[in-house]
Amino acid sequence: MSREHEQLTHTASLMAGAAVGAAALGLARVPAGVLIGSVLGSALVNRSPLARQGPRAAPRAVRVCGLVLLGGAVATQVHAGTLGELLKIWVPLLAAVVLLLVADVLLAWLLVRRYRVDAVTAVLACAPGGFSAISGVADEMGARMGVVLAVHTVRILAVVLLVLPVLIAMARTL
Template sequence: MATGDETSRPTQLLGIGKLLLGGLSVGSVLELLGVPAGMLIGSVVGAALVNQPWTRRMKPASLPIVLRQIGLTTVGLAAGVLLTLDSLLSTAVIALPVVLAYLALTALNLVFITVLMIRYQVDPVTAVLAVTPGGLAEVTTIAIDKGAQVGVVLSVHAVRLFSLVLVILPILLLVLS
């Protein structure tokens, strides 16, 4: 996964370029198809595909952590500029019910956390992050930082994201529009 110190700089740069190109290719296709958050989902798939050791000579590359942090800060920035004074006031009114709703959801999730730990022998950090209600970028980033099994967390969140994007949102679109 990590390139390691023994990898030469040109090889590292080539690996980064390969990852970005893979991510951009699939991400662009999903964006053009109008899939919500298509670039995010597509770049996960694209980067994962080009980074697999398809042949013995292929070595997996990794993206420098600073690039991920720049990406996440920009995601935060794009969300932050949408906030207005009116939205802050309305948020203050709904904050307590929203907090209570998510705490209730967290209590429900303890059941699934227990199932994942008992039935699938998953460690607590991975089990908690697999069912944490949040976005793919948010939760997977915490999983990487906390040393959880990213594959497990990503598997459950991929199901959530695809259910949301391909099933729930189209239904909401149909019902609400």
């Protein structure tokens, strides 16, 4: 099998795994299930005994296309009133950003000092932000993707499975 054919087959299997995982968790109505399911499905395929050369990344072109599609999908949620809405809440927004960045630096410092994680990986693992955006930056910066993705997966699961239900319950009692 030629190298190009093998790469194409590998990429197709990763995308199929992502689609199956996304469909499974999406249909099960797991919060953030499409995103988490696609990551898990692709990871399982990539680490399966069927992956002849062992786990490896999708080609850069596939990763870039994925980020372009994600950016386009996110942009559809931004409208003319978005800036006005942000201006109404600029003080608490700024305070939240500062607090999150301070927490990010402190947690990253802890990962570097105590657990010997490189600084780029530590900062991106602890950084507030969207899972896919942070993973895209981590990939470009050469961070240890496993660490970054594991920390963000735990964070997202904690937010959608623990914090969000508590906040919704509290809001209903108001």
